[in-house]
Amino acid sequence: MPIDPAHVWDGVPAEVPTLLTIDLDAIVANWRHLHSLAAPGVEVAAVVKADGYGLGAEPVAQALAAAGCRRFFVAHLDEAIRLRPHLAHGDIAVLNGLLPGTGRLMLAERLIPVLNSREQVREWLDLAAELGGTPAAILQVDTGMNRLGLPLADFAALIAQPEVQTYPWRAVISHLACADEPDHPLNALQRDRFLQVRAALPGVPAALAASSGIFLGPDYHADFLRPGVALYGVNPCPGQPNPMQQVVHLSARILQCRSIDSGETVGYGAAHRSKGPAVIATVAVGYADGFLRSAGGMGAAYHGAIALPIVGRISMDLITLDATSLPEALRHAGTPVDLIGPHRTVDDVAADAKTIGYEILTALGSRYHRRHLGLPAMHPTYPWHGTGA
Ligand SMILES: *Cc1c(COP(=O)(O)O)cnc(C)c1O
Numbered sequence: 001m002p003i004d005p006a007h008v009w010d011g012v013p014a015e016v017p018t019l020l021t022i023d024l025d026a027i028v029a030n031w032r033h034l035h036s037l038a039a040p041g042v043e044v045a046a047v048v049k050a051d052g053y054g055l056g057a058e059p060v061a062q063a064l065a066a067a068g069c070r071r072f073f074v075a076h077l078d079e080a081i082r083l084r085p086h087l088a089h090g091d092i093a094v095l096n097g098l099l100p101g102t103g104r105l106m107l108a109e110r111l112i113p114v115l116n117s118r119e120q121v122r123e124w125l126d127l128a129a130e131l132g133g134t135p136a137a138i139l140q141v142d143t144g145m146n147r148l149g150l151p152l153a154d155f156a157a158l159i160a161q162p163e164v165q166t167y168p169w170r171a172v173i174s175h176l177a178c179a180d181e182p183d184h185p186l187n188a189l190q191r192d193r194f195l196q197v198r199a200a201l202p203g204v205p206a207a208l209a210a211s212s213g214i215f216l217g218p219d220y221h222a223d224f225l226r227p228g229v230a231l232y233g234v235n236p237c238p239g240q241p242n243p244m245q246q247v248v249h250l251s252a253r254i255l256q257c258r259s260i261d262s263g264e265t266v267g268y269g270a271a272h273r274s275k276g277p278a279v280i281a282t283v284a285v286g287y288a289d290g291f292l293r294s295a296g297g298m299g300a301a302y303h304g305a306i307a308l309p310i311v312g313r314i315s316m317d318l319i320t321l322d323a324t325s326l327p328e329a330l331r332h333a334g335t336p337v338d339l340i341g342p343h344r345t346v347d348d349v350a351a352d353a354k355t356i357g358y359e360i361l362t363a364l365g366s367r368y369h370r371r372h373l374g375l376p377a378m379h380p381t382y383p384w385h386g387t388g389a
Contacts (some may be wrong), residue, residue, distance in 0.1 A: 002023070002245070002246070003021055003023050003026075003246075003249045003341075003373065004337055005251070005342060006290075006304075008021045008249055008251055008336075008371070009251065009253075010337055012371070013250055014377060016253075016369045017252060017253050017255065017284040018250070018251070018253075018283075018284055018285055018289070018367070019141075019250075019251045019252075019368065019369050019370075019371060020248070020249070020250050020364060020367065020369065020370045020371070021207045021248070021249040021250075021251070021370075021371045021372075021373060022055045022056065022059070022247060022248060022249075022370065022371070022372050022373065023212075023245075023246075023247050023248075023249070023279055023373045023374065024059060024063040024269045024372055024373060024374035025373060025374035026062075026174055026233060026246065026247045026374055027063060027064065027231050027232065027233075027247055028064060028066075028341060029066045029245050030221045030231045030232075030233065030245055030247070030371070031044055031046065031064055031067060031069060031231055031353050032067065032246065033228055033243065033245075033343065034130045034214055034225060034230060035333045036243060037074075037143070037214060037215075038214070038221045038223065038225060039218060042221050042222075042223065042224060042225065043070070043071065043223065043224035044069065044224065044225045044227065045069065045071035045072065045073060045207065045224050045225065045226045045227075046060070046061065046064045046069050046071070046072050046073070046227070046231060047058055047074075047075060047095075047210070047226060047227065047228030047231075048061050048064075048072055048073065048083070048228075049073065049074045049075035049076075049079060049095065049228070050075065050079075050362045051079075051362075052232075052314075053152070053228060053229060053232045053294065053358065053362055054290075054360045054361045054362045054363065054364040055232055055247065055248070055361065056365070056370065056372060057074070057079065057082075057083050058083060058086045058095065058167065059372045059375050060231075061083060061086065061087050061170060062086060062087065062375070063374060063375065065087055065088075065089060065090055066128050067261065068087065068092065070090045070091065070148055071090060071091045071093070071224065071261050072087065072090055072091065072093070073092075073093050073094075073095055073114075073226060073228075074092065074093075074094060074095065075094070075095050075096050075334050076096055077094050077096070077099065077102060077105070077106070077111070078292050079094075080093075080094050080109065081105075081109050081111070082091045084109050084110060084111065090291075091109065091112050091136070091170065092110075092111050092112065093112040093113070093114055093170075093171075094106070094111060094112065094113050094126070095114050095137050095140075095148070095245070096114070096116075096148070096293070097113060097114055097115060097116040097117070097120055097135075097140075097148065098113040098116075098118075098120040098123060098124060100123065103123060103124060103127040104127070107131075109126075110111070110136055112136045112137060112170055113137050113138070114137075114138045114139075114140045114148075114173065115137055115138065115139055115140065115150075115200065116140050116148045116149050116150065117150060117154070118150065118154050118157070118158060121139070121150075121158055121164065122322075124165060125164070125167070126135050128222060130165075131245075134152065134167060134168050135171065135315055136170040136308075137167075137170060138166075138170050138171045138173060138203075139155075139169050139171075139172045139192075139204075139335065140171070140173070140174065141155045141172065141173075141174045141181065141194070141195070141197045142173075142174065142175075143175075143189075143190040143193040143194050144177055144186055144189060144190045145174075145175050145176075145190075145213040146174075147175075147179045148175075148188035149169065149174065149175070152193060152197075152282045155197060155200075157203070159200045160172045160298045165274040166200075166206045166387075167330075168204075169201065169204045169299050170205070171197065171206065171207060171223075171224070172197060172204050172205075172206050172207075173202065173206070173207045173208070173226065174190065174192055174194045174197065174207075174208050175208075175210065176210065176212075176213045176216075176220075176283055177190070177281070178208065178211065179209070179211075179212035179213035179215075179216060179220075180212040180236070180237075180238050184216070187213075187216060187220075190208070190357045191220055193273065194206070194222070195216065197377055198222065201259075202373060205222075205223040205225050206214075206222040206224075207222050207223060207225065208220055208221075208222050209221055209222070209225050209227075210225075210226050210227055210228060210229075211227040211228060211229045211230035211234075211236035212232075212237065213225075213231075214227060214230070214236065214350075215236055215237050215243075223251070223344070229357060229358055229361070230244050231244075232247050232248070232346075232361055233245055233246045233247035233345075234346055234347060234350075234356075234357035234358065234361065235345075235347050235348060235370055236359070237370070240350060242321075242345070242347065245348075246342075246345060248340050248346055248364075249338065249340060249341050249343065250285075250338065250339045250340035250364075250368070251336050251337065251338050252283035252284060252285050252301070252319075252336065252337055253283070253284075253317075253332065253333070253334050253335065253337075254281045254282070254283055254332065254335045254336075254337065254338060255282050255283060255284055255333055256281070256282050256319075256322070256332075256333060257279055257280065257281045257282075257323060257331045257332060257333070258279070258280050259278070259279055259280075260277070260278050260279075260280055261274070261277055262274060262275065262276045262277055264314075265346050266280055266311050266312040266320050266338050267311075267312030267313045267320050268312070268313045269313055271276040271297065271312050271313045272297065272311040272312035272313075272320075274322075276304050277324075277326045278324045279283060279321070279323045279326065279331055280320050280321065280322065281308060281321045281322075281323035281326070281335075281337070282318055282319070282320050282321075282324065283318070283319050283321065283332070284317060284318060284363075285300070285317075285318070285319050285339060286314055286315050286317040286318050287316055287320060288316045288317055288365065288367070289312055289317075289327045289347075289364075289365030289367055289368060290363030291319065291339070291365075292314070292355065292356065292359075292360070292363065293313065293314045294353045294354050294355070295310070295312040295314060295349065295352040295381075296312065296314045297311060297312065297313070297351035297389075298310060298352035298353070299309060299348060299349065299352040300312075300343075300344065301319075301321050301338060301339050301344075302323070302337060302338045302341060302343040303326060303330065303336070303337050303338070303341075304333060305323065305343065306325055307324060307343070308322060308323045308325065308337055309321065309322045309323040313361045318321055319339075323338065346361060384387055
């Protein structure tokens with residue numbers, strides 16, 4: 001059931017000025033939807049790096065694990081170490097690779113390195129030989145991103161060694177540079193290179209597609225999908241209708257309302273000048289909360305379907321809204337307005353701030369009071385546990 005803006009504040013203490021509601025059921029629905037786009041047998045992993053794109057790696061991973069997800073990716077080793085105790089089952093792989101000397105820590109913590117260079121592969125094979133086993137590791141091959149992963153020539157050299165060829169790799173992956181531009185020629189080039197990589201490692205599960213890559217079609221699906229942002233409701237198909245469910249709802253209570261005369265200005269730099277008598281409402285969200293300053297004077301907050309345009313500059317802790325269209329009875333402290341909700345998506349906020357939804361999500365502030373709906377089990381970090389009702 002989608003978040004009901006009329007009830008997000010139910011039971012929230014009066015002293016809470018801003019509320020970030022995260023719909024774990026919607027994340028699970030998005031994961032299932034991506035599953036449905038692929039052929040039977042294609043798995044769907046989940047990328048939960050950067051604290052689950054700002055939404056809480058632990059509750060997100062727990063919800064997805066309960067739905068059947070068995071492969072998780074983070075960026076840093078310490079993210080993986082923090083997540084491990086909260087996930088009884090499933091792989092946790094570290095995209096950034098094996099930092100020198102961290103192999104034993106990886107193993108002790110039941111983590112899986114994504115090996116990105118010949119040195120990392122060498123270190124892992126030496127460790128495996130020393131311990132007399134074949135601990136799980138993933139190979140990443142760079143097919144055109146030129147960021148992380150084995151260059152193709154290095155991969156070719158490695159794969160000529162029998163110990164690499166026969167190692168039971170947990171997976172082989174690569175990453176697309178331009179998947180959000182379906183017509184970009186690099187997509188097909190990277191796919192074709194990846195097909196050759198796959199052919200060199202028969203039987204090793206292969207993954208190429210992140211969120212946008214999934215929508216390039218089955219040619220890009222390989223054995224498992226590796227979405228991040230689409231799980232969290234951001235549109236993986238820019239310029240087209242969003243196939244994903246909205247996950248995030250950001251609401252703030254009005255702190256104060258004031259009436260101003262025609263010609264009066266609002267906020268720093270007097271950047272907004274009122275064209276007529278107006279009501280200004282102030283809410284406790286600012287750039288320190290990840291509400292980017294570049295979105296000043298853009299878009300609106302909503303009370304129900306009533307738009308309250310954001311006016312003036314965004315300050316560190318505050319935003320000012322033109323609340324002239326708000327009925328008089330609601331022009332007071334405590335009235336809630338939605339900054340992200342049914343009338344304004346994460347992608348809308350991103351467009352206003354001249355950035356992408358990824359940056360809006362990962363910047364969501366630590367001062368927001370957070371409520372996860374649909375949490376499968378109690379977790380001590382999160383004070384409120386909605387029922388999903
Ligand atoms: C971040 C990342 C992903 C997920 O990307 P989205 O675009 O958020 O789906 C997948 N694979 C790698 C290697 C990544 O770095």
